Amino acid sequence: MFKSPVSKIISLDNRTFRECLKLKDKKYREREGLFLVEGVNLVSEAASQGQVELVLVSDASDVKAPEGVDSVLIKDSLFKKLSDTQTSQGIIAVVKKNN
Numbered sequence: 001m002f003k004s005p006v007s008k009i010i011s012l013d014n015r016t017f018r019e020c021l022k023l024k025d026k027k028y029r030e031r032e033g034l035f036l037v038e039g040v041n042l043v044s045e046a047a048s049q050g051q052v053e054l055v056l057v058s059d060a061s062d063v064k065a066p067e068g069v070d071s072v073l074i075k076d077s078l079f080k081k082l083s084d085t086q087t088s089q090g091i092i093a094v095v096k097k098n099n
Contacts, residue, residue, distance in 0.1 A: 008059065008073040016072065020056065020082055020094060033097045038085060043093040053094040056082065061090020069093075 009017050020036065022028040029035045034053060037046055040063060046052050047066035055071040057063055058079040065071035074082075082092055 008075070009056070009078060010075045012078065014078075016054070017074070017078055017082075020054075020092075023094065024082070029097075034094055035097060036082065036092055037095050038083060038092045039089050040091055043091050046093055046095045051096045051098075053096060056092045056094075058088070058090035061088075063089060063091045065091065 011017070023032070023034055023036050037043055043052070043055060044066050047055075047069050052066070052069045055065040055069050056074045056079065057065055057071055058076045059073050060076035060079075079088070079090070079092070
């Protein structure tokens, strides 16, 4: 579901972006069994546990996605729509919920 066919998301109409944006809604998170985590440490921890579906990295950030996970660059203005923090580290991951 979150395998992005592009290497950079630049449009509000991008399917992957729209699906990620829906994860800000609790009902959608529960239905899909996925949620967003933000920040280098949380993304790295989720990746080490094998829970990451996709990593989104802001094009305005110098942060790199963890090794071995699917990642895509995202235009900074779009990234800010997904981010919940004032001063983001520039990395967000779509993570599977533990049951």
